[in-house]
Amino acid sequence: MSAVELLAVWEENWRQPPLWQGLALLAAACPDESGATLMEMPVGRFNQRLLTLYGWCFGPSFTAVTTCAACSELVEVTLDAPSLCAQGVEQPASWLELDCNDGAVRFRLPTLGDLIAAGEAATVLEASRMIMERCLENPADALASETLAAVTTAMENADPLALIELSGACPRCGQRWSAFLDAASFVWREVQTWAQRTLQEIHLLARAYGWREAEILELSPTRRQAYLQMIYG
Numbered sequence: 001m002s003a004v005e006l007l008a009v010w011e012e013n014w015r016q017p018p019l020w021q022g023l024a025l026l027a028a029a030c031p032d033e034s035g036a037t038l039m040e041m042p043v044g045r046f047n048q049r050l051l052t053l054y055g056w057c058f059g060p061s062f063t064a065v066t067t068c069a070a071c072s073e074l075v076e077v078t079l080d081a082p083s084l085c086a087q088g089v090e091q092p093a094s095w096l097e098l099d100c101n102d103g104a105v106r107f108r109l110p111t112l113g114d115l116i117a118a119g120e121a122a123t124v125l126e127a128s129r130m131i132m133e134r135c136l137e138n139p140a141d142a143l144a145s146e147t148l149a150a151v152t153t154a155m156e157n158a159d160p161l162a163l164i165e166l167s168g169a170c171p172r173c174g175q176r177w178s179a180f181l182d183a184a185s186f187v188w189r190e191v192q193t194w195a196q197r198t199l200q201e202i203h204l205l206a207r208a209y210g211w212r213e214a215e216i217l218e219l220s221p222t223r224r225q226a227y228l229q230m231i232y233g
Contacts, residue, residue: 001029001056001057002217003027003043003055003198003217004214004217004224005028006028006057006083006157006191006194006195007165007195007199007217008028009024009025009028010191011192011194011195014192014195014226015029016174017119018184018185018215019112019116019119019187020116020220021184021188021191022112022183022184023035023039023112023116024047024051025053025073025187025188025191026038026046026049026050026053029056031055038112038128039111039116040111040112040113041083041091041111041112042091042109042110042111042113042159042162043109043110043111043114043115043159043161043162044088044089044109044159044160044161044162045091045159045161046084046112046184047089047161047164047184048085048088048101048161050183050184050187051084051085051183051187052081052082052085053083053187054081054093054186054190055081055082055085057190057191057194058190058194060080060081060082060116060141061078061079061080061081061212062078062079062081062186062188062190063077063078063079064076064077064079064166064179064181065077066166066177066179067163068170068173068177069177070170070175070177071170071172071173072170072174073170073171073172073173075171075177076198077166077168079166084164085163086160086217087101087160087161088138088159088161089158089159089160093115094108095107095108095137096109096154098151100143100147100150100151101144101146101147102142102143102144102147103137105136105137105143105147106137106138106189107135107136107137107151107152108156108231109155109158109159109178109227110131110135110159110162111204111206113225114130114131114134115131117130118130118131118187119123119174122140122171132148132151132152136151136190140172141226144180163180164177164180164183165181165183166178166179166181167179169214181182198217201216201224202216202217203229203232204223204228204231205227208227208231209227
């Protein structure tokens with residue numbers, strides 16, 4: 001997306017929940033796809049495309065930050081977006097089947113639409129139950145808890161980027177840690193930071209040179225920085 005398009009998405013969606021923000025970014029980047037089509041994407045595909053978009057806009061590498069549970073040290077991990085996205089799989093058939101003690105269970109992968117709908121649930125447990133009910137061909141109440149757990153595992157295996165788990169060791173205390181990367185929230189925070197920085201640059205250049213916003217956004221980031229350096233002298 002161009003700087004003008006990215007700023008427009010940010011302006012229109014900065015108060016929306018993260019999943020809606022991610023949807024807005026993909027809708028702007030993929031104008032040939034309808035919103036309904038994007039809502040039907042498996043969650044892993046949604047995450048994969050968001051991280052691909054991040055790479056296009058901000059570069060291939062990114063740094064995620066978490067807190068060590070043992071010593072509260074901030075821990076940073078640098079990742080490569082293309083390598084992470086390569087861990088995804090081709091979108092499977094609409095319905096998958098798993099043989100369990102309850103017999104053959106047909107299910108599909110959770111989609112972006114499922115997550116957004118489950119966001120209305122009062123608790124995490126209710127949200128998980130709602131997603132399972134939407135993704136099973138048969139009622140979830142008719143299945144044993146062991147079967148539901150097996151289906152959950154099968155979903156995760158079939159869509160590995162649906163839950164992006166990061167892990168490592170704390171550099172301060174050596175404690176092993178793990179955390180999940182919320183792709184929508186992470187990418188939007190980068191968009192938010194970029195938008196605020198870009199608006200500041202527009203303000204400074206407009207005040208110094210009298211240029212309009214559209215003229216400033218037509219400049220490449222390199223040229224904008226060169227003019228800013230001359231302003232600071």
